[in-house]
Amino acid sequence: MKALTSKQVLQENDTSDTSAVTSLTFTHRALSDVSCLAEFKKLEKLDLTFNSLSSLEGLKPCVNLKWLSVKQNKLRSLKGIEGCVFLTVLNAGSNMLQSMDEVSNLVRLRALILNDNEIGSICRLDQMKELNTIVLSRNPISKIGESLGKSNSITKLSLSNCKIQDIDSSIKYCTELRELRLTHNEIRALPTELARNTKLQNLDLGNNLIMRWSDLKILSSLTSLKNLNLVGNPVAEKDVLAKKIKNLVPSLQISNARPIDKVVKNVVDVEDMDTKKGQKMSKNNLTNTENDENTPTAGAKLKRKSRDKFVKEEAVINSKKVRDDDEMVHIEKNENRIEKRDDEDDVARKKKKRVKSKASGSLAVQFLSPEPQVGLGGPSAWDL
Numbered sequence: 001m002k003a004l005t006s007k008q009v010l011q012e013n014d015t016s017d018t019s020a021v022t023s024l025t026f027t028h029r030a031l032s033d034v035s036c037l038a039e040f041k042k043l044e045k046l047d048l049t050f051n052s053l054s055s056l057e058g059l060k061p062c063v064n065l066k067w068l069s070v071k072q073n074k075l076r077s078l079k080g081i082e083g084c085v086f087l088t089v090l091n092a093g094s095n096m097l098q099s100m101d102e103v104s105n106l107v108r109l110r111a112l113i114l115n116d117n118e119i120g121s122i123c124r125l126d127q128m129k130e131l132n133t134i135v136l137s138r139n140p141i142s143k144i145g146e147s148l149g150k151s152n153s154i155t156k157l158s159l160s161n162c163k164i165q166d167i168d169s170s171i172k173y174c175t176e177l178r179e180l181r182l183t184h185n186e187i188r189a190l191p192t193e194l195a196r197n198t199k200l201q202n203l204d205l206g207n208n209l210i211m212r213w214s215d216l217k218i219l220s221s222l223t224s225l226k227n228l229n230l231v232g233n234p235v236a237e238k239d240v241l242a243k244k245i246k247n248l249v250p251s252l253q254i255s256n257a258r259p260i261d262k263v264v265k266n267v268v269d270v271e272d273m274d275t276k277k278g279q280k281m282s283k284n285n286l287t288n289t290e291n292d293e294n295t296p297t298a299g300a301k302l303k304r305k306s307r308d309k310f311v312k313e314e315a316v317i318n319s320k321k322v323r324d325d326d327e328m329v330h331i332e333k334n335e336n337r338i339e340k341r342d343d344e345d346d347v348a349r350k351k352k353k354r355v356k357s358k359a360s361g362s363l364a365v366q367f368l369s370p371e372p373q374v375g376l377g378g379p380s381a382w383d384l
Contacts, residue, residue, distance in 0.1 A: 002052070003033035009040070027051070034058050048073070049091075056080035070095070071113075078102035093117070093135070104128075114139070115158070122147035129153060137161050137181070144168040152176060160184055160204070172196040183207050183229065188215070195221035206256075207232030213244065220248045227254040 004026060006018070013021050023045040024037075031051040035058030037043060045067040046059075053073040057080035059065070065084045068091070075095040081087070081102050089111045090103065097117040103109065104123045111133040119139040125131060125147055132153055137160040148154065148170040157174065158181040165186045171177075172193035180197070183206040190210075194200075200222050210216065210233040219225065228245065230236040242255055252260050 001032045002030050004029075004031050004036055006036045006039050009036065037062055059084060081106070088130075089113075099123075121145070124149075126150045132156065132176075134158070144170060146170050149173055155179065157181070167191050167194065169193045175199070178202065178224075180204070183232075190215060190218045192218055194218050198222065199224050201225060202227040204229045205233065206230065209233065210235050213238075213241070216245070217248065219245070222249060223251060225249050225251055228252055229256055231256045 009021065009024065010016055010018070013024070015021065018039050019042050021040050022042050024040075024043065025047040026034075027047055028050045031048065032053060034048065034053065037046070037059065038061035040062070042064060043062055044064055046062070046065060047069045049069050050072045051070075053070060053075060056070065056075065056078060059068075060080050060083040063083055064086055066086050067089045068081075068084065068087060069089075071091050072094045073092075075092060075097055078092060078097060078100065079102055081090070082105055085106065086108055087106050088108055090106070090109060091111075091113040093113050094116040097114065097119055100112075100114055100119050101123045103112060104125070105127065107127045108130060109128050110130050112128075112131065113133070113135040115135050115137040117139050119136065119141060121141060122136065122144060125134075126149065128151070130153055131151060133156045134154060135156075135158045137158045139162055141159060141162040142164060143166070144159070144164065145168055148157075148168075150173060152173055152175050154174045155176050156179040157177060158179075160181045161184040163186065164182065165188070167182065167187060167190065169191060171180075171191065173196075175196060175198075177197045177200055179202040180200060181202075181204040183204045185208050187205065187208040188210060189212075190205075195218055198221065201224050203219075203222070203225060204227075206229045210230065213235060216230075216235065219228070228249070230241070230245075235241065236256065242260065245255060246252060246260055254260060
């Protein structure tokens, strides 16, 4: 057990006056007891990240605290936090908390970060009129319930990697909501109440169970939506989705962490290639049909071609008969020279072809090398 002492605090802040200390940072110290901080009445900001605290009871007297981080400790409860009534920011992520009920009376709270705990349900947030940020990612929360019933000040809500199956109707009260992260849950459909969240700009629904296009049509009501992620849903496997989403939400700029215009262009290019391929195949089929010997037109053409060939061959034979032996020798010599020149030309052409092939190969690599994609969706800066 390692306890923080008043003497240590004063020494590190180069003062002998406890009332002169308003901000403290004691991280990575393996501290398990900070009860001495009760003497620092003017303390407003306290960072105790990466320690071994199992209780916050020692912070009860710190009534003027406004900013507190106890992330990465060994807390199983937030008991003791009730006395810090002036808190505006609380970060107790990455602990072993099973409940968040103790925060319900912190009426001045603006940011509540409790990710990576063991919290099973969201407490009532009715009294937190200034609360704008809630991060509850990676908790075994299965329902939102009515906990957001009067939370119309919330702008950012993260419930990723929980066990949520439905976005409950209380989401409609979050009329100021701008960022909603619900990735890695079990959501199958979007509620009609989502249409009330007209200020929503960033919606992350990646890795859920949304299967039907009809379950996404409510997105047309989100006129401010700029960033949408559906990667990992069955519905996202359909190539035409990007075009449909763009038509449904004209304001959208980023889809699945890629610029929507680029995604739509790729889909259109693929469709054009398929169309041209189909047209080429149809043309080839038509040509093959014309060349079929069983068709009357093709048969006539074939007869004419054979007759012309026969006439030409006979003319050549008659011509050869007229020539004398000297001419034949002369022709043979010319033919030998021509063949030799052709062989030399073939060698030169092959060399040239190899050089050209190398050059075009390197050029092809340049063209086929994937262009780096700029993922503008990304994790939120506040989702720690």
